[in-house]
Every structure is written in C-alpha cells, then in structure tokens.
Amino acid sequence: MTTPAPLPPEALRYLEHVRVEKRLAARTVTLYTLDLEKLARFSAQVEVPLLRLQTAHIRRFVALMHGSGRGGRGIALILSGWRGFFAWAAAQGLVPSNPVQGVRAPRAPKPLPKALGVDDAVRLAEFSHDGADPWLEARDAAMVELLYGCGLRVGELAGLDVAPGPDTERLGRGWIDLQAAEAHVLGKGSKRRSLPVGAAALQALQAWLQLRATPFAPGRLDGALFVGQRGARLTAQSIWLRLRQRSQLAGLTTPVHPHMLRHSFASHLLQSSGDLRAVQELLGHANITTTQVYTRLDYQHLAQVYDQAHPRARKK
Incomplete structure (x- = not known):
C-alpha cells in the first residue's frame, strides 16, 4: 500500500476550504486529498516543492500516468482537482500562475465500430x-x-x-x-x-x-x-x-x-x-x-x- 505523502499546510488549508466553505461532499474531498497526495509524492521525486511545480512538471506527470495505463478520463478528473487547488493558491497569492491551466488529458481512443464477420x-x-x-x-x-x-x-x-x-x-x-x-x-x-x-x-x-x-x-x-x-x-x-x-x-x-x-x-x-x-x-x-x-x-x-x-x- 502506498504511504500517503505529507501535504504542505497550504494544501491542507485548501482541503478545509473545499470542505467547509464550498461544502463539497465528503467523498469528493477524499478524492481531492488522494490526488494532491499523488502530486506531493511526485514533487518529492523531482525535488521541487508542491507550490513551485511548473507546467512542464505537470505534463511530465500526466505522461507518466498515461504510460502506466491510466485512462484519459481518470487523468482528466485528477487534473481538474489539481487545477482547482492551484487556482485557489493563485487567488491567495501563493503562486504566480496556475501550472495546470492549459494541460489536458490524453484523448481516449475512439472505440472501433462493431462489424459482423x-x-x-x-x-x-x-x-x-x-x-x-x-x-x-x-x-x-x-x-x-x-x-x-x-x-x-x-x-x-x-x-x-x-x-x-x-x-x-x-x-x-x-x-x-x-x-x-x-x-x-x-x-x-x-x-x-x-x-x-x-x-x-x-x-x-x-x-x-x-x-x-x-x-x-x-x-x-x-x-x-x-x-x-x-x-x-x-x-x-x-x-x-x-x-x-x-x-x-x-x-x-x-x-x-x-x-x-x-x-x-x-x-x-x-x-x-x-x-x-x-x-x-x-x-x-x-x-x-x-x-x-x-x-x-x-x-x-x-x-x-x-x-x-x-x-x-x-x-x-
């Protein structure tokens, strides 16, 4: 089992914000927490603080997730959570811009039409x-x-x-x-x-x-x-x-x-x-x-x- 990555105080403040002020469902807050922990583990691997991650880092992590078999829909949901976090951080003056803005999940391949033999x-x-x-x-x-x-x-x-x-x-x-x-x-x-x-x-x-x-x-x-x-x-x-x-x-x-x-x-x-x-x-x-x-x-x-x-x- 993967050990949860320690989240910086700013990330914890954001999770409290979406729980109390935005009144998101408990399940949604849990998913946001798990996704931020994924990003925190990645930031530790590349030795860049969470709030210092750049768009290139996000794109790299997306490529790693896609290469490991995660589908485009799942990646899109993770990116949506990260985008919300960095948008909040930018509004708080913690980051100069949102590094997730403009990053898109890989397109899911279109299923082939079914044909009879x-x-x-x-x-x-x-x-x-x-x-x-x-x-x-x-x-x-x-x-x-x-x-x-x-x-x-x-x-x-x-x-x-x-x-x-x-x-x-x-x-x-x-x-x-x-x-x-x-x-x-x-x-x-x-x-x-x-x-x-x-x-x-x-x-x-x-x-x-x-x-x-x-x-x-x-x-x-x-x-x-x-x-x-x-x-x-x-x-x-x-x-x-x-x-x-x-x-x-x-x-x-x-x-x-x-x-x-x-x-x-x-x-x-x-x-x-x-x-x-x-x-x-x-x-x-x-x-x-x-x-x-x-x-x-x-x-x-x-x-x-x-x-x-x-x-x-x-x-x-």
Whole structure:
C-alpha cells in the first residue's frame, strides 16, 4: 500500500476550504486529498516543492500516468482537482500562475465500430424464418438486405418511400427506383445521395412489394416503403427491435443493430476493394477521416488472417 505523502499546510488549508466553505461532499474531498497526495509524492521525486511545480512538471506527470495505463478520463478528473487547488493558491497569492491551466488529458481512443464477420452477415441476410407470417418475413428480409447491401443509416431506411411523390423533397424522404436499381436517400446534413441496389436486395424488395399492400384496404397506406401491421411507417426503434429479434432467430451470438450492418457493409466493401473514396461516397461521409476508421477494421481483419495462416505467426 502506498504511504500517503505529507501535504504542505497550504494544501491542507485548501482541503478545509473545499470542505467547509464550498461544502463539497465528503467523498469528493477524499478524492481531492488522494490526488494532491499523488502530486506531493511526485514533487518529492523531482525535488521541487508542491507550490513551485511548473507546467512542464505537470505534463511530465500526466505522461507518466498515461504510460502506466491510466485512462484519459481518470487523468482528466485528477487534473481538474489539481487545477482547482492551484487556482485557489493563485487567488491567495501563493503562486504566480496556475501550472495546470492549459494541460489536458490524453484523448481516449475512439472505440472501433462493431462489424459482423462476412459469414455472419451473409447468414443473417440469407436467413429465412420458417413458419413466420409471410408478410412480416418479406418485409424484414428486405430491410436486412437494404441495411447490409446499401449501408443505410436506420433513419434513411425508415424514411424511404415506394416512389417519389410531390412532397418527397419537402418531407426529406428517400425512395427506391427498382428499374434503375438505385436507392435515393437523404442523409446527414440534408445531403442526398444515390446508391446502387444489388441483385439480392432487389429480389427481396420485389418480394416485399408484392405483399406490402395485401392486408390493407385501398387508400389505407401512404407512400412509406416499410410499414407496420397497422399501415403506419415503421419507426427507427421498431426497425432496431425487429433486427435484434431476427439476428437472434438466425443464431448469431451478437445482437445485431442497424448501424452494425452499416459498419459491416463498409468494412467488407473496403476489404474487397481497398477503395476508401468509393466507400466514403457510398456511406455519405462529408470528410474522409470519418471513413478512415474502417481502415483500422480492415487492418484487424488482415492481422487475424496473418495470425491464423502465417507459419511464423503461430504460437508454439
């Protein structure tokens, strides 16, 4: 167990200040105390009094904490406590300036988007639920094919109409052009883009459109491509739930959500083509740096192939 570092009287005065005058919770005061003790131990190691520490010392300690495995969020909380202490010390005339001001914690790495393996994605796309309501089965199969085959966002899928109408532009809707094998969608930032629809998705769409209107009286449906059993346009939440249920019925170990299929579309396309610009256009990303995250997914795939296949990569 680490021995608490002795705190100078000024630090003790500050802790009393936040406890009595600022009335911070006891747990918060305890955390401030522990963090100041960390800094006191460091100041003893570098042989500089606590109130004489400079910004370079703080940055060095941040680097040491990060190198030892502490995450960016934890470091940010520690820095916040130190910043408060030195701000108080500056107001008391104990230090000329706040050495923690302007020091930031390392950014936490962005988690990679979750993507299905090719086999799992194809398994889900080809899944057929025997004994299910044919109407629901045709609709859900078409939704999966469009999400995985076109890389649509769930809002883009929910916003699709069967065909363009007089209010399509005003309402921000998209539509399907079966003859041209294209999906026209309205993405983020009200940017429209056109996407090719593959043969499997076209076949699923045609099967769905043959059944779509059958349960409803004439004029009951509006122009929505995907509707619920009462005839209303499916919401994004409904699509999430149906996809999750379908992935479980298909035997996938990971519950699938719509954005996972979008990630799978991008990752698998990049693995096959290596064309980052084309993937950017298909996803509707304004900046290619957003698309570059999929190169990291692609690297993971290559690393896994290497580990499994190369004789010098195998563990003995």
